[in-house]
Amino acid sequence: MDSTPDTPPRDPRDELAELTAQLRARLARYVACGAWAAPGGATSRAEAEPAAQAPVREPNRLAQLRTELGECTRCKLHSTRRSIVWGVGDENAPLVFVGEAPGEQEDRRGEPFVGPAGELLDKMIEAMGWTRDSVYITNILMCRPPNNRNPQPDEVEQCLPFLNAKLQTIAPRIIVALGRPSANTLLGTDAPISTLRGRFHDRHGVQVMPTFHPAYLLREPDKKRDTWNDLKLVMAELDRLGIKPPSPAGDSAASRG
Numbered sequence: 001m002d003s004t005p006d007t008p009p010r011d012p013r014d015e016l017a018e019l020t021a022q023l024r025a026r027l028a029r030y031v032a033c034g035a036w037a038a039p040g041g042a043t044s045r046a047e048a049e050p051a052a053q054a055p056v057r058e059p060n061r062l063a064q065l066r067t068e069l070g071e072c073t074r075c076k077l078h079s080t081r082r083s084i085v086w087g088v089g090d091e092n093a094p095l096v097f098v099g100e101a102p103g104e105q106e107d108r109r110g111e112p113f114v115g116p117a118g119e120l121l122d123k124m125i126e127a128m129g130w131t132r133d134s135v136y137i138t139n140i141l142m143c144r145p146p147n148n149r150n151p152q153p154d155e156v157e158q159c160l161p162f163l164n165a166k167l168q169t170i171a172p173r174i175i176v177a178l179g180r181p182s183a184n185t186l187l188g189t190d191a192p193i194s195t196l197r198g199r200f201h202d203r204h205g206v207q208v209m210p211t212f213h214p215a216y217l218l219r220e221p222d223k224k225r226d227t228w229n230d231l232k233l234v235m236a237e238l239d240r241l242g243i244k245p246p247s248p249a250g251d252s253a254a255s256r257g
């Protein structure tokens with residue numbers, strides 16, 4: 001049998017030029033929709049986001065971003081998820097909570113923080129004088145990693161541009177990073193949460209307070225006191241900024257355990 005192919009092999013330079021053109025077109029689409037904060041640069045680290053000036057809100061952009069995300073297949077998690085868990089709350093919220101990724105119940109219901117850890121987060125938020133509807137709650141990843149394993153770098157790289165775009169749209173004054181994966185991703189560090197929590201970190205003009213994840217608090221209730229102290233710093237800073245919660249805050253079940 002004659003094994004000679006019908007068409008001659010392509011010139012590798014032609015193939016490279018074609019791939020480059022496709023990549024440029026894709027980047028241009030991301031930039032146009034705001035989902036790519038730093039064209040031409042890395043997108044997997046906090047440093048990739050351009051420095052923020054005074055918060056500028058872009059009304060109705062979240063729905064537009066969700067449409068742009070579509071039935072996302074940008075990373076391998078699409079093959080095991082039940083639902084894309086986008087985020088909930090007020091798109092003009094001054095306070096945003098960012099977890100790591102959806103769990104089993106979140107994946108089932110399509111909403112972040114709805115299981116036992118979510119119930120604890122709700123109590124923490126209410127103890128601060130806020131509500132689930134008056135803050136914004138989301139995750140680094142929008143699809144559940146199998147067996148709730150930690151997010152992997154390639155997944156974060158694909159999903160982070162959308163989180164960055166969400167945060168640009170919401171323009172919060174303070175972000176509470178729940179757990180180490182969230183804090184590490186937002187701040188571009190590998191430091192443990194125990195060394196990051198308890199103080200604000202600047203993320204291009206937005207203050208980030210890392211603290212323990214509610215799921216960790218369910219396993220280690222002794223850490224609730226530290227978490228509450230972190231949240232009290234958040235409350236004090238919001239007050240200093242002249243941002244009042246919908247209802248008066250006070251020590252509550254979240255602080256007492």
Ligand code: SF4
Pocket residue numbers: 072073074075076077078084141142143155158159
């Ligand atoms: S985790 Fe993010 S990037 Fe990956 S499939 Fe889900 S939405 Fe897309």
